[in-house]
Amino acid sequence: MRLLSSTRKSLIFAFAASVVSVSALAQGWPTKTVTVVVPWPPGGPSDIAARPLSKGLTENLGQSFVIDNRAGGGGNIGTAAVTRANPDGYTLLITSSAPIVINPSLYKKMSFDPLKELTPVTNLLRAPLVLVTNPSIPAKNLKELMAFIQSKGGKFSYASSGNGTPQHLTSELFASVAKLNMAHVPYKGSAPAISDLLGGHVSMMFDSTIAIMPHIKAGKVKPIAISSAKRSPLLPDVPTFAEAGLPQIESYAWYGMFAPANTPKDVIAKINAEAIKVMKQPAFEKVRAETGSDFVGDTPENFSKFVQAEAARWSKVVKESGATVD
Structure with a gap:
């Protein structure tokens, strides 16, 4: 049997070390404060999802999850900041769907591509x-x-x-x-x-x-x-658009968690698992009930498919309506 060359040995050791370091990063996460960027002003719907989730993660994991509201540009400013952050699990994004699946069709120029520069973690609310x-x-x-x-x-x-x-x-x-x-x-x-x-x-x-x-x-x-397919238990006396004569109008606002692209899969999996745990706790379930949202926590893979489908759907709506902002 031939002996491995020193160069080949070095490459194997380097690869093994990188695998170990990624695994260690996932196991140890979080070891410091995590910044949760919300690209909207304080008090908005994204905050309603972000704050109880961040509070639950802080309590469960023993590290601070700090909300950073960075409003402006239809959600683009704060979202762009996350795409530029280190992909290590310490900068996360919680936002409505707009900067992820609508703005790329609505704006003629975008400084980032959300479908390529962000990794979906999980859906949080759909209302x-x-x-x-x-x-x-x-x-x-x-x-x-x-x-x-x-x-x-x-x-x-x-x-x-x-x-x-x-x-x-x-x-x-x-x-x-x-x-x-x-x-x-x-x-x-x-x-x-x-x-x-x-x-x-x-x-x-x-x-x-x-x-x-x-x-x-x-x-x-x-x-x-x-705008839902059926009446909401929160508003049982308010008709759907279909009941009122406009079945073409069915729409939802959803709010999700994302991380910068290239965040290690093991880290994404751990963030997802911890977020799902919080979403099943009474405090977050209360938020869902009060906002009329079903439980929508999902795997990163399924959420990614959902995001892709939403991007295609809203692109069609933007084109047909002629809406633009620049």
Whole structure:
């Protein structure tokens, strides 16, 4: 038997050492503070998913998971920052779907490719959108609302939580299907959009049950229709769009966890496992119940397939609606 050359031995030892180091990284993670980037302002729907998850991870793993809200650019600024972070499991992203599966079709230029530069970890929440109006709008149902908007001759404004968000594109889909002329007023997140809706500065918006339920319960906004396939147990008296005569409108806001591309698979697997544990705990289950979300925790592989399918779906909606932000 021939002896291995010294060069070949060195390569084998180097490969073995790299495998051991990756495995050790996964076993030891986390050994220091983990930054969880949320590319939206504080208080928005992504925070509603990120904060209980980060709290649970902190308690379970004995290391701090710190939220870093980096708003701007329709979620692109904070998301881009994560794509540039070290792929070691110490910088994570929790975001709505917009910068992942919508913005690449909506923006003519993107500084990053989310499908190539991020690794999906798990879905966290999936909630339907509710069409709500300021109580001053004299419409009790979808048919009356469409008639009222048409009577305004283009002088009707709606808010969204940002260009390219599901809230924005679902509004565009609604306008296209119902042949409505409305002015879009984008905000940097749900919280400021809702604030202006409550103040009467805008008349209408779509938002997730996650963000809008407290204001519906308080009677500060009027629910008209919900974008899910069936009625929500949170709003049993609010019809679906299909029931109200527009079956073309079915849409959900989802929120997921991602890591920079090239994060070792063993590390991704451990982050996923720990996140799923938190999602099954009472504190997170309470969030799901309050937001009308089913349990959507999944494997990284299945979540990746879901993200790819969502990107194809929203690309088609963007193209058909003609929506653009630059």
